[in-house]
Amino acid sequence: MSNAQVPVPDAFTTYVDEHQTQFIDRLKTAVSKKSISGDISFRDDVRKTATWLQSEFKRLGVTNTTLVELGDQPKTDPPVKLAQLVTARVDAPGEGKKTVLVYGHYDVQPVDGWAERNPQNPDAFDLGILDDGKVLLGRGSTDDKGPLMGWLNVIEAHQALGISLPVNIRFLFEGMEESSSIGLDNWIDEEAKKGEEGFFAGVDCVCVTDNYWLTTRRPALTYGVRGIAYFSINITGARDDLHSGIYGRMIHEPMTDMVKLLGKLVESNGLITVPGVEEMVPPPTADEREQYAKLDYKVDDLRTDTGAAVELSECHTDLVMGRMRYPSLSIHGIKGAFDKDGLLTVIPHQISGRFSIRLVKPQTPENIIPLVTSFLDGEFAKLDSKNKMQVVYEGGGLPWVGDKTHWNFQAADAATQAIHGTTLAPDYTREGGSIPVALVFESALQKNVLLLPMGRSDDGAHSAREKLDTDNYIKGTKVFGAYLYALSAINTS
């Protein structure tokens, strides 16, 4: 299917252009909901966001919508209900239409440090419209309320124009994504097992809209994500924190052991030094390297996004392969050690070092855990310390690489070029982060999964300056619509 063959109605794209202001208002309303899933004190806000989303669907004529309860959050007393799934079914008229499952999430990250970082726009939940309307600043703007509103915009345009959607859509919007998607996997498995009776009956392909372009200028389609294995190193010494003047050089200090162990995990150049971890990943073939080399990515893109020249390589191919096809190890912090201003002279007695490894195939948490644990056990033994040390696997997820040659990707490719033009043919990317739901869908439904991003590389999801470019929001809405038409038109045989 060539781009010209994407049968997206001009009326649709024109409607989107003409209703930009209303669409931004919709996003403003969405951002105003304080749907922080990781902080139980905001749970009411998260759950009200679900209700609001459902009311939006109904207002747009989608009557087949439900709020799915997932039970209580584990380890809460008194019980705290999980955020609901919002589902909605839109059926295209006529027989034999394809059915696409669309996934996104309406919960967001906390807003620590936002006011300091944005003195002009101190309220993260009040969408700021900056730079002559070009930038939409606010928590959740790009992760993941922008994409969700994009889908509502598509529905609205069709309702307003009185034209039918070209495919059936099953919307599944989640409210616990920023909290490990508690309860989601089970529900997906159960519904999938119900077959024709379940929510996923008839689904032909899956579209996840919860990621970002590789750069600030070129759209992307994403066919893989890294997995993750999250670890703690717990070290315990004395019964309480101790005064370093009195006990310094009398006892084994947990921090001394901790920095030595953490220092053994990874080189400054990013090479993981836990034996066996790097060796598991085959070196890239010349062909494969060529594919990464072709990606429209420059060292300057990284410098712009991070605001500093701290790249591991001067070669853009190395950089994108570092993110996409190699594992990485990051040390996040040490819980229980002194983390404030001032000159406290304490010997912390019980500390927990946190690090995670992003995994690529054939790495799995299962085959990584024993390598990490036995290596650290051995290194700790060498220290000859009387402290107690334990390595704990805290959780993780598998890496995923989908089939980027599938018609699902072809449709998205055509839709993207139809909207952005052929000079902006999408990058085919893998994500460095972990989007476990992609693999969950693929496993449960045995259908192709596509990641179709709306935002750009510099959006700063999770950060204290999250934004979405208006252009991405509006063109993204058009791409979503065009994708439905491309799906409808594409030959699947």
Add this chain to the structure above:
Amino acid sequence: MSNAQVPVPDAFTTYVDEHQTQFIDRLKTAVSKKSISGDISFRDDVRKTATWLQSEFKRLGVTNTTLVELGDQPKTDPPVKLAQLVTARVDAPGEGKKTVLVYGHYDVQPVDGWAERNPQNPDAFDLGILDDGKVLLGRGSTDDKGPLMGWLNVIEAHQALGISLPVNIRFLFEGMEESSSIGLDNWIDEEAKKGEEGFFAGVDCVCVTDNYWLTTRRPALTYGVRGIAYFSINITGARDDLHSGIYGRMIHEPMTDMVKLLGKLVESNGLITVPGVEEMVPPPTADEREQYAKLDYKVDDLRTDTGAAVELSECHTDLVMGRMRYPSLSIHGIKGAFDKDGLLTVIPHQISGRFSIRLVKPQTPENIIPLVTSFLDGEFAKLDSKNKMQVVYEGGGLPWVGDKTHWNFQAADAATQAIHGTTLAPDYTREGGSIPVALVFESALQKNVLLLPMGRSDDGAHSAREKLDTDNYIKGTKVFGAYLYALSAINTS
């Protein structure tokens, strides 16, 4: 002077025994003052504590007492006044009496974690009387309000009994000790320079009551303290914290560099690995080692105090030498890294590793700083990281070793044995911690300085379970009194 020759009146020691309850009430009142100097929001409480102390002196007939203002705390806007010095002069009748300068402090550490650690006594400022009256639990009980109240008890006993004190006393009670004694050194220097017009006119010796016994069972006299040099390693990478999924293996991560640098500083066995630091300290002579071996200290004392078997050596001599005559290096924490529960996958972008080195002669901050800085600069260069790294010296103090053969120590030794008995002759100790004021007094006044502790090794100063044993409080009060009589009687020629 033998013990029997300490002319301490029986009436005094009897009075102390008979007024135990009132003395504990006095400490209870002192502890109830929230005199946390390190937190500006408590500054009013600190300053009111000074006023209360002065009123106590007056109530006990000491009319020559002043509150000395030290100006505003640096870098405060609006200005915040420093806590006052409380001075009091007590003159013995007659000519040719010796004059002793007594130093202590009335400010205390913050109380983070106290309620969790003491569910039965959750209020750190409400002195708990536990274990059938044997233990006094509360913030400041041993550091340093117990000793201060001990001195007030001595004054009260003499006033009540109508007997004169045997020596002149100059009391100097400070309220910023837990905040680096801001303003104190300058004031001491100025007053010392005034000579006969100054506060220190006629002072013959100095007694600092702000430390602890080496063990739980034997009194101590302290003739040395370690110095300290406090450092930060500041590492900066990207502009903001970054998502490890997206940027892991694309950029140099500050935490990776940090743990490598911190890991180079010290071995798990306590040996400092910064070249030149250990080499500066001469090995102990056989004689010296013998002196430390004679100290009444057991490995089990350390295990009891720390609640764990994490000692660096099975040899008690090594342990006490580790505290007293060797330098030590402790890593306190990393500011700016993830220090909470949960599995945040952030790459911290700006972090500050904190460590300090306790110094012994001939080490000084001045000769240690270049060793630490050039070593870390060199190690960082080896990492070939594009992050920015800077070593910052945050402050410190010189080590001090006084003359333990001086009559000031002889008097304290005799007083201690007069109260505790000859089987509990005091340990002569050096402190692992830093009490800079000892060296300041010695330098400014050129007089012998004695550290005369009241509390025991397991008191947990600064910790969330600070206590003072009632026995130490009461016997300590008697020792303070007996020390004055011993000073009066001793031959100083």
